[in-house]
Amino acid sequence: MxxxxxxxxxxxxxxxxxxxxxxxxxxxxxxxxxxxxxxxISAKKKEPQFLLDWRLKxxxxxxxxxxxxxxxxRYPAIDYQSISYYSAPKxxxxxPKTLADVDPKLLATYDKLGVPLHERARLAGVAVDAVFDSxxxxxxxxxxxxxxxxxxxxxxxxxxxxxxxxxxxxxxVVPTTDNxxxxxxxxxxxxxxxxxxxxxxxxxxxxxxxxxxxAANTGQxxxxxxxxxEGSHVSYLEGCTAPMRDENQLHAAVVELVAxxxxxxxxxxxxxxxxGDENGLGGIYNFVTKRGECxxxxxxxxxxxxxxxxAITWKYPSCVLLGNHSVGEFYSxxxxxxxxxxxxxxxxxxxxxxxxxxxVSKGISAGHAxxxxxxxxxxxxxxxxxxxxxxxxxxxxxSECGAHTFPYIEVKNPSATVEHEATTSKxxxxxxxxxxxxxxxxxxxxNMIVNGFCKSVFKELPMEFAVEAQNLLAVSLEGAxx
Amino acid sequence: xxxxxxxxxxxxxxxxxxxxxxxxxxxDAWRTAxxxxxxxxxxxxxxxxxxxxxxxxxxQRRDLSPCTDYSVPAQLLASLPERQGVxxxxxxxxxxxxxxSGALPAGVRYTPLNDLxxxxxxxxxxxxxxxxxxxxxxxxxxxxxxxxxxxxxxxAHQTPVEPVHLVHIATHHGHYPRTLVTLQAGSRxxxxxxxxxxxxxxxxxxxxxxxxxxHGAALQHTTLGLAGxxxxxxxxxxxxxxxxxxxxxxxxxxxxxATRLDLKVHLDARGxxxxxxxxxxxxxxxxxxxxxxxxxxAPNTTSSQTYRGVANDRGRGSYDGKVVVHxxxxxxxxxxxxxNLLLGPKAEIDARPQLEINADDVKCSHGATTGSIDEEVxxxxxxxxxxxxxxxxxxxxxxxxxxxxxxxxxxxxxxxEKRVLAxxxxxxxxxxxxx
Numbered sequence: 001m002x003x004x005x006x007x008x009x010x011x012x013x014x015x016x017x018x019x020x021x022x023x024x025x026x027x028x029x030x031x032x033x034x035x036x037x038x039x040x041i042s043a044k045k046k047e048p049q050f051l052l053d054w055r056l057k058x059x060x061x062x063x064x065x066x067x068x069x070x071x072x073x074r075y076p077a078i079d080y081q082s083i084s085y086y087s088a089p090k091x092x093x094x095x096p097k098t099l100a101d102v103d104p105k106l107l108a109t110y111d112k113l114g115v116p117l118h119e120r121a122r123l124a125g126v127a128v129d130a131v132f133d134s135x136x137x138x139x140x141x142x143x144x145x146x147x148x149x150x151x152x153x154x155x156x157x158x159x160x161x162x163x164x165x166x167x168x169x170x171x172x173v174v175p176t177t178d179n180x181x182x183x184x185x186x187x188x189x190x191x192x193x194x195x196x197x198x199x200x201x202x203x204x205x206x207x208x209x210x211x212x213x214x215a216a217n218t219g220q221x222x223x224x225x226x227x228x229x230e231g232s233h234v235s236y237l238e239g240c241t242a243p244m245r246d247e248n249q250l251h252a253a254v255v256e257l258v259a260x261x262x263x264x265x266x267x268x269x270x271x272x273x274x275x276g277d278e279n280g281l282g283g284i285y286n287f288v289t290k291r292g293e294c295x296x297x298x299x300x301x302x303x304x305x306x307x308x309x310x311a312i313t314w315k316y317p318s319c320v321l322l323g324n325h326s327v328g329e330f331y332s333x334x335x336x337x338x339x340x341x342x343x344x345x346x347x348x349x350x351x352x353x354x355x356x357x358x359x360v361s362k363g364i365s366a367g368h369a370x371x372x373x374x375x376x377x378x379x380x381x382x383x384x385x386x387x388x389x390x391x392x393x394x395x396x397x398x399s400e401c402g403a404h405t406f407p408y409i410e411v412k413n414p415s416a417t418v419e420h421e422a423t424t425s426k427x428x429x430x431x432x433x434x435x436x437x438x439x440x441x442x443x444x445x446x447n448m449i450v451n452g453f454c455k456s457v458f459k460e461l462p463m464e465f466a467v468e469a470q471n472l473l474a475v476s477l478e479g480a481x482x
Numbered sequence: 483x484x485x486x487x488x489x490x491x492x493x494x495x496x497x498x499x500x501x502x503x504x505x506x507x508x509x510d511a512w513r514t515a516x517x518x519x520x521x522x523x524x525x526x527x528x529x530x531x532x533x534x535x536x537x538x539x540x541x542q543r544r545d546l547s548p549c550t551d552y553s554v555p556a557q558l559l560a561s562l563p564e565r566q567g568v569x570x571x572x573x574x575x576x577x578x579x580x581x582x583s584g585a586l587p588a589g590v591r592y593t594p595l596n597d598l599x600x601x602x603x604x605x606x607x608x609x610x611x612x613x614x615x616x617x618x619x620x621x622x623x624x625x626x627x628x629x630x631x632x633x634x635x636x637x638a639h640q641t642p643v644e645p646v647h648l649v650h651i652a653t654h655h656g657h658y659p660r661t662l663v664t665l666q667a668g669s670r671x672x673x674x675x676x677x678x679x680x681x682x683x684x685x686x687x688x689x690x691x692x693x694x695x696x697h698g699a700a701l702q703h704t705t706l707g708l709a710g711x712x713x714x715x716x717x718x719x720x721x722x723x724x725x726x727x728x729x730x731x732x733x734x735x736x737x738x739x740a741t742r743l744d745l746k747v748h749l750d751a752r753g754x755x756x757x758x759x760x761x762x763x764x765x766x767x768x769x770x771x772x773x774x775x776x777x778x779x780a781p782n783t784t785s786s787q788t789y790r791g792v793a794n795d796r797g798r799g800s801y802d803g804k805v806v807v808h809x810x811x812x813x814x815x816x817x818x819x820x821x822n823l824l825l826g827p828k829a830e831i832d833a834r835p836q837l838e839i840n841a842d843d844v845k846c847s848h849g850a851t852t853g854s855i856d857e858e859v860x861x862x863x864x865x866x867x868x869x870x871x872x873x874x875x876x877x878x879x880x881x882x883x884x885x886x887x888x889x890x891x892x893x894x895x896x897x898x899e900k901r902v903l904a905x906x907x908x909x910x911x912x913x914x915x916x917x
Binding site: 070072381394396397398399400401402403404405406407408409410411412413414415416417418419420421422423424425426 | 531809810812822824825826827828829830831832833834835836837838839840841842843844845846847848849850851852853854
């Protein structure tokens with residue numbers, strides 16, 4: 001294969017585009033974790049007693065748990081006492097009421113990221129609940145949403161305004177005892193997003209949250225809870241970028257989705273946190289628990305993710321298909337370059353009758369990266385007529401990287417049909433030659449082939465995300481093939 | 483890996499069992515120490531990932547001490563398929579000369595393990611040991627308790643036509659056969675193993691087989707699991723395949739209360755090739771757990787795995803097939819297919835087709851399906867005037883034929899077909915069609 005080593009070296013050495021630190025005064029507590037800290041977080045958030053009790057219960061359980069090490073990833077031990085668990089941009093008054101009240105530096109940060117909040121809000125019609133470190137600072141389009149009866153607000157606000165809903169649903173999908181990181185998150189989460197779509201309402205716009213990790217040494221513990229009541233429909237977009245830094249940062253979010261009868265939740269993620277430099281130094285540790293429950297009949301939950309960032313990704317967005325005729329979907333593109341390690345996949349638990357699930361996972365490995373698909377398809381004895389189709393494809397670029405597939409398929413119902421297939425390949429010389437012969441440059445040809453490889457996932461993304469995802473993929477992989 | 487090991491009961495009585503001396507003092511010392519570690523560490527539990535789908539609870543209350551009763555259950559031998567070539571019969575691991583028949587083909591050397599033990603075993607030591615991991619726990623149990631075994635050695639460029647049959651009979655308690663097979667450069671061998679026990683036997687068989695295939699040699703290895711209804715078999719097979727050598731393994735798991743096969747194949751050198759085929763028939767309350775691990779350690783290595791599982795009644799079948807392509811093993815080519823039929827409402831099928839790829843210029847694929855009989859295919863037969871039960875039985879039988887058809891020995895194939903038919907609920911309907 002023809003190669004131009006000089007150009008490739010430059011491309012491989014390309015710096016993370018979104019790396020910068022905004023200098024804003026943060027209200028940060030010293031590193032360390034104990035019950036007093038949890039009480040402090042709870043007090044700062046002016047939380048009701050039930051939530052404090054819930055946090056403390058989680059913390060006590062977390063202390064009895066062992067950190068899991070089954071993922072196909074290697075990293076130095078994490079010192080949970082060296083992390084600062086709370087960081088809030090300093091309030092000028094009691095918090096901004098409108099965009100004009102927001103710290104201009106903060107807005108400039110979003111500008112650099114290509115998220116001009118006000119512009120995007122006006123032009124694209126997307127409501128943005130921007131989470132800057134741990135406290136939500138700006139929320140737009142609240143009026144329009146509230147006219148439809150949709151609740152879309154920072155988690156801490158929801159605790160004040162809708163404590164009943166929180167008490168009813170928080171932890172009902174991902175219990176505090178679920179796993180090590182979920183328990184930690186339950187104890188120390190600082191903020192996140194809350195969405196409630198009332199009965200029969202189709203959310204008038206796509207809901208979007210931009211997460212961002214900023215202050216040094218602060219782990220980010222987000223909590224997202226989305227409830228789609230009977231017959232409702234919502235599409236939720238989550239996108240992430242983070243500034244450049246040499247210290248590893250921990251991110252352990254929990255996302256819970258609840259879909260009642262005939263409800264649909266579509267959850268899309270573009271994750272582009274700092275993946276570490278080309279020597280594997282730094283980068284975000286992303287240990288996320290995402291799970292949705294299709295509680296109602298004919299409900300549907302769809303996860304779509306494009307994962308290009310983080311030094312380590314440990315993430316398994318799952319669907320528990322309880323309702324009859326409910327549907328779970330998982331579409332994923334995971335890209336790992338340099339020394340990134342991605343261990344990601346899904347769980348589809350079929351319990352209701354005639355439940356269906358589809359899994360399409362595309363893993364791309366380059367450099368020294370390791371990319372693993374780990375998934376479970378479980379059909380309980382009660383799930384008559386359950387149907388699953390799984391496809392896992394891996395694309396390898398370079399002889400030092402790895403692509404792994406660890407599916408678990410457990411079927412207890414004879415009327416179920418479960419199919420799994422996986423392939424591993426590299427970009428074939430024939431494909432490349434065909435493109436070069438048509439006058440495309442090597443980089444363009446590779447981009448085109450990779451985008452083709454991922455197409456079945458990209459077509460599931462909302463339009464604006466699809467464009468962003470393609471660009472992201474191109475940036476992440478430039479120079480990966482020689 | 484072995485953090486979850488516990489539940490020592492079942493192993494504790496082993497402390498009182500005298501270990502048979504191997505005649506090699508350093509190996510004897512290793513065995514004594516290993517026994518201590520084994521009893522202290524206990525058996526793996528379902529929390530160990532390697533033991534997720536096969537429960538060792540079944541043997542918790544069984545006596546695992548090696549059985550030294552060598553009386554002959556004659557009716558078992560009568561049930562064996564017709565054989566050509568030489569047959570070795572071992573009862574509880576001990577070769578019984580008067581039951582064995584036929585002459586060894588030229589170039590094949592046979593040594594009872596006891597004779598090997600009479601001299602310092604030196605280079606053999608590594609092949610007779612196991613480590614403490616959960617993966618190798620049962621292998622370690624064999625390494626400690628094994629009282630005897632057999633070693634086959636085929637001289638360079640010898641290619642005997644007749645197969646070698648090796649019959650393992652377990653009567654009760656622990657059964658720890660050990661088999662070593664070495665094929666020198668350019669040689670060939672067709673080895674057929676049978677695992678038998680009586681239906682009322684409470685035996686626990688832990689056979690360990692170690693295979694070395696040198697440059698350009700080829701081994702055909704078939705194991706037929708015909709253990710009695712209450713017997714448990716946990717087999718461990720490790721094969722090292724040399725340059726341009728080939729290994730074919732077929733396992734037909736048709737009996738026992740619980741069967742597990744750990745099959746590890748190392749494609750160690752350029753041009754090595756392995757083909758693994760298996761049939762799991764998990765009816766009644768039978769548990770069958772097949773785990774294969776295919777290690778592509780050198781460039782230009784090829785492997786294929788084809789497994790078919792049928793689960794009925796309260797049976798549970800699982801297939802865990804792992805393919806690892808090591809760094810530098812370019813042009814590795816691996817294919818894996820696991821298809822499973824789930825026929826009973828209380829039955830279960832688990833599949834875990836894993837790939838670990840650390841090189842880019844490779845071709846690897848796997849496919850796994852679990853489901854019931856294809857309605858469209860059934861409809862086709864119904865539309866031809868065949869009644870529902872017959873059509874169904876025919877389709878189940880045809881499904882198993884993917885693996886049975888790979889058996890080259892006609893007598894063996896016939897015996898397996900008969901056994902599969904007998905396990906089908908409506909076998910009588912199709913017997914005339916297929917035999």
